[in-house]
Amino acid sequence: MRFVWLLTIAACVPHPPAAQPAPRVDRWAALDFEQRHAVMTFTVLPNMARTWRDFRHTEYPEMTCRTCHGKDAEAVSYRMPNPSLPAVDPEHPPTGPVAEFMKTKMLPDMIDLTGASPEHFSCNTCHPK
Numbered sequence: 001m002r003f004v005w006l007l008t009i010a011a012c013v014p015h016p017p018a019a020q021p022a023p024r025v026d027r028w029a030a031l032d033f034e035q036r037h038a039v040m041t042f043t044v045l046p047n048m049a050r051t052w053r054d055f056r057h058t059e060y061p062e063m064t065c066r067t068c069h070g071k072d073a074e075a076v077s078y079r080m081p082n083p084s085l086p087a088v089d090p091e092h093p094p095t096g097p098v099a100e101f102m103k104t105k106m107l108p109d110m111i112d113l114t115g116a117s118p119e120h121f122s123c124n125t126c127h128p129k
Contacts, residue, residue, distance in 0.1 A: 027115030033077070040065070040078075044113045051109060055101050068126055081128045088127040 031039065049061030056062070065073050070084045088094065093103070102123070111121050 026117035026120055029117070029120070037078075039114060044110065047113055048106065048109065051105060055105070080126055081124060082126060083128050085127045087129060088123045089129065090122070090124060093123065 028036070028039075045063065045065065046061075049063040052063050053059075053061040065078070068082060068085070069078045069080065070076070070082045086094075093099065107121070107123065110116070110125075111118050114121070116125075
């Protein structure tokens, strides 16, 4: 009887609300130019070059800063989106193996490697609309 009474009381005690997941901090936005350059040089480029090499089935990585940032990367301070990349319409995204790879592998990896917020990072971060 005492056990039933304890269960009844325990059921009536207010429980704290379920913990909400903490919002993801956009670490990328907080970095200055030099810090971003270091992340891109020592983290993003080596990882993404290997990822692209594996996707393309080449022996060596064929990616440099200019692959994504364009021929005039330094002159434009690595500004993105890069107008020399193919335009991507967010309402009608491209299809096919490269587009699928970019969407399912490259984009999530870039978010993880840079610490950017998924809400602020998309295909059009790099590709013009």
